Amino acid sequence: MKDIFHPPVLLNEAIKFLKAEEGGIFVDATLGGGGHTEAILRANPENRVIAIDRDEEAIERAIKRLERFGDRLSVYHANFAQIGVVLEREGISSVDGVLFDLGVSHFQLRGERGFSFWKDDPLDMRMDRNQKLTAAEVVNKLSEKELADIIFRYGEERFSRRIARAIVNSRKKKPIETTLELARIVESAIPGKVRAGKRKHPATKTFQAIRIYVNKELESIELAIPEAIEKLSFGGRIVVITFHSLEDRIVKTIFRDRQDLKILTRKPVVPSDGEVAANPAARSAKLRAAEKV
Ligand SMILES: C[S@@+](CC[C@H](N)C(=O)[O-])C[C@H]1O[C@@H](n2cnc3c(N)ncnc32)[C@H](O)[C@@H]1O
Structure with missing residues (x-):
């Protein structure tokens, strides 16, 4: 780069x-x-x-x-x-x-570590690459309840439950591997009216939440x-x-x-x-x- x-x-x-x-x-x-x-x-x-x-x-x-x-x-x-x-x-x-x-x-945002939903990269989000836990593990392994809690708490996202359910439904078919796959799933879980009225990308809060969780930022x-x-x-x-x-x-x-x-x-x-x-x-x-x- x-x-x-x-x-x-x-x-x-x-x-x-x-x-x-x-x-x-x-x-x-x-x-x-x-x-x-x-x-x-x-x-x-x-x-x-x-x-x-x-x-x-x-x-x-x-x-x-x-x-x-x-x-x-x-x-x-x-x-x-x-x-x-x-x-x-x-x-x-x-x-x-x-x-x-x-x-x-x-x-970090412009790199290839999956911090951004504007480009397609593997779901990683680790600031320190010596760490084990990645964003892919979070979205593919945690329970629906755990995901909903993380997205609500660290993303302050009111549609956290719907998003967690969409993630779990999607990963039943195949593991979620990239940023754009995750962004699309999140987008599909947010009601169309809300999506249209938003200035920010609909996946902003969910990505923030997963990043905060992966890096134990708070x-x-x-x-x-x-x-x-x-x-x-x-x-x-x-x-x-x-x-x-x-x-x-x-x-x-x-x-x-x-x-x-x-x-x-x-x-x-x-x-x-x-x-x-x-x-x-x-x-x-x-x-x-x-x-x-
Ligand atoms: C917004 S950037 C800093 C930019 C910097 N002030 C500059 O002028 O270029 C934040 C940086 O903090 C690092 N960082 C975030 N959390 C950290 C932590 N818990 N320990 C050490 N570094 C951390 C990130 O890896 C990132 O490189």
Whole structure:
């Protein structure tokens, strides 16, 4: 695949909230294409970044892109829930800022791992390919009730039961192997009137749900954010960019319930119209930031 970089979302806002220009040690918990990491490293020549991603392909590409920063950048293939272990390995007890830019990258969506219903690929959806569970196993092996629960809980899809039933009926005839097969099954389960009135692709919520389940995304966030806050020095900042309400709710609740945080964004910061026009993938982004006190 051609080298297309992920356009970093809310970049200037993230750099400002991290106070990256003032210098320090930062963690980019979601390296991806390396856009935010690069901006942090450029913001001050003294800055160091410890970057994490669970996707080995993303890491390989980002390391190439960021080679020129030499030992100012350390990269770890890990789940960001292991942020404490990573920092221990670096011999660092506290940091000045941590950034999470959640969700999937442009590269993952455009690749051949079954994240997108716009093209036909095997149903995989693993961010970390060392993991065993794939989307194909989820749709072909879980019970109808389990599928309905996943699609309802992680997709907030009101037609979850109908979709689960359609999946189970279809796989009786033959296993569901590709993204387009799954997208068609989901589409057929949603009433025509609703389908016609929707702006989004009818499979959007179901794909989101299966991806979240396969990658245990919400569990990782719930573990990682408190851990990241623990590692902040006083005055250090945490910045989290989310892409749907389930993620945003977790961040909002964790920030609100901590006594050692000053919330810097009473309402989440969202991209400008200009950013959304240039990068439609940014449209649902929300940034929340807080300072350790
Ligand atoms: C939206 S992209 C980040 C883009 C990046 N900020 C940039 O500017 O290019 C999200 C990245 O986070 C990674 N990721 C998601 N969940 C993760 C987790 N639990 N642990 C580590 N990396 C994760 C994904 O593999 C993906 O590469």
